[in-house]
Amino acid sequence: MTNAGALLLATGITKQFGGIVALDHVDLDIRPGEAVGIVGPNGAGKTTLFNCLFGLEVPDEGTVVFGGRRIDRLPVWKRSRLGIGRTFQxxxxxxxxxxxxxxxxxxxxxxxxxxxxxxxxxxxxxxxxxxxxxxxxxxxxxxxxxxxxxxxxxxxxxxxxxxxxxxxxGTPRLLMLDEPSSGLDGEDTARLGRILDETRRSTGVAVVLVEHDLALVESTVDRMVVLNFGKVLATGGVAEVLADPEVRRAYLGITA
Ligand SMILES: Nc1ncnc2c1ncn2[C@@H]1O[C@H](COP(=O)(O)OP(=O)(O)OP(=O)(O)O)[C@@H](O)[C@H]1O
Ligand SMILES: [Mg+2]
Incomplete structure (x- = not known):
């Protein structure tokens, strides 16, 4: 991973709930203006990672650096003042x-x-x-x-x-969305995708998109991260990641 110039850099994020390891040493970097999709099966740890980044959860281990500043112990409102905007599920x-x-x-x-x-x-x-x-x-x-x-x-x-x-x-530098298409029909989801694109183009905001709708992910992001059992299973361009046999088996349930 090259970290130079990262807007957000999360390293070794680990979070347990009782005996459940929701996140197991997850690394994530987001460059300025980049859109990254976070996908994976139910219970993979997507929302937990999302919450650790904007402050609803405190990781047990690991660090989150935003704009060069360590933020993993800051409350939500301070992270938001620093430039992390997010929609509520x-x-x-x-x-x-x-x-x-x-x-x-x-x-x-x-x-x-x-x-x-x-x-x-x-x-x-x-x-x-x-x-x-x-x-x-x-x-x-x-x-x-x-x-x-x-x-x-x-x-x-x-x-x-x-x-x-x-x-x-607040004119954020990073916009975080958790399942924005949930409950929307295909037409509304497509419109949301177009508006997200336009928002990125005109403001230069970076985007973290947690989403089950792969069509929206494909049309929106530059790069994708697949989580599985709290670990990063794959990361890279959308086409490349979706062609990965491990991803096809674990996430898409395709064994061929
Ligand atoms: N507050 C909590 N207390 C106990 N266990 C939790 C809590 N939040 C998450 N978990 C557990 O941690 C694991 C990861 O959950 P998480 O919600 O992050 O998954 P997800 O990838 O967002 O799933 P989904 O696709 O269903 O939204 C799951 O096993 C979940 O049951
Ligand atoms: Mg979730």
């Missing part, structure tokens, strides 16, 4: 609030201008710079026409895009 949207307001709160939370919800409700109006960034991200995600719609009137596909928008508001 369970969506956290606030009923009655508009699409634009969701992004505005995320922008203010990311920049540290609002600490608690009450501050947002009682403070003066948003700054022109904040409003401008909200408009920019709404445009990028194709949500401009829905800006004033209450969030609970959106279908799941558009609600997922709002989640993506919230993760993008």
């Amino acid at each position: 369970r969506m956290e949207l606030f009923e009655g609030m508009t699409v634009a307001d969701h992004l505005l709160v995320a922008e203010q939370a990311a920049s540290g201008t609002v600490r608690i919800w009450r501050d947002f409700l009682h403070r003066g109006g948003p700054t022109p710079a904040e409003l401008h960034h909200v408009e920019e991200v709404l445009g990028l995600l194709g949500l401009a026409d829905l800006a004033d719609r209450p969030i609970d009137t959106l279908d799941l596909g558009h609600a997922r895009l709002v989640e993506l928008g919230r993760a993008m508001m």
Whole structure:
């Protein structure tokens, strides 16, 4: 592995739950602007790795360095201020609030201008710079026409895009997504893939995508990592990895 210039470098990540070794000395590096897919069978450790990177879990062993700084003991909010944005697997949207307001709160939370919800409700109006960034991200995600719609009137596909928008508001250098296509039909998944591509192109953000939908992974990432029983089974270009006999047997269940 060449580590020079890595945006994120995780080394020897190990995590146990009781007797279960969820991650066993996993290494992962993400270069600036690169999109990496993390795939593998159920229980392989994908979500545990994801959580160790952004701070929901603390690894038992190993280090995570982001932008040259050790982050593996930092809380989630500090990692987010440093430039790691992520979508939540369970969506956290606030009923009655508009699409634009969701992004505005995320922008203010990311920049540290609002600490608690009450501050947002009682403070003066948003700054022109904040409003401008909200408009920019709404445009990028194709949500401009829905800006004033209450969030609970959106279908799941558009609600997922709002989640993506919230993760993008702090202008992250790394965007992390865990199963963003879950519950979406083929058409909504394809649109999500196109918008992710466009987001990468126009912002240069690096992406970690944990995903079961291989079509979305193939169309989105530069490189793929296959986890199996908490270990890295293979890593490389998508076509190369999917042709690997070990991967075909362990992950795709193909024995030929
Ligand atoms: N909080 C926890 N407590 C106990 N065991 C856990 C916990 N989280 C994960 N595990 C176990 O660790 C292993 C890895 O789980 P993880 O959720 O990371 O897998 P995954 O690859 O994300 O699976 P899936 O594809 O089903 O989302 C599994 O055996 C799981 O049961
Ligand atoms: Mg998972």
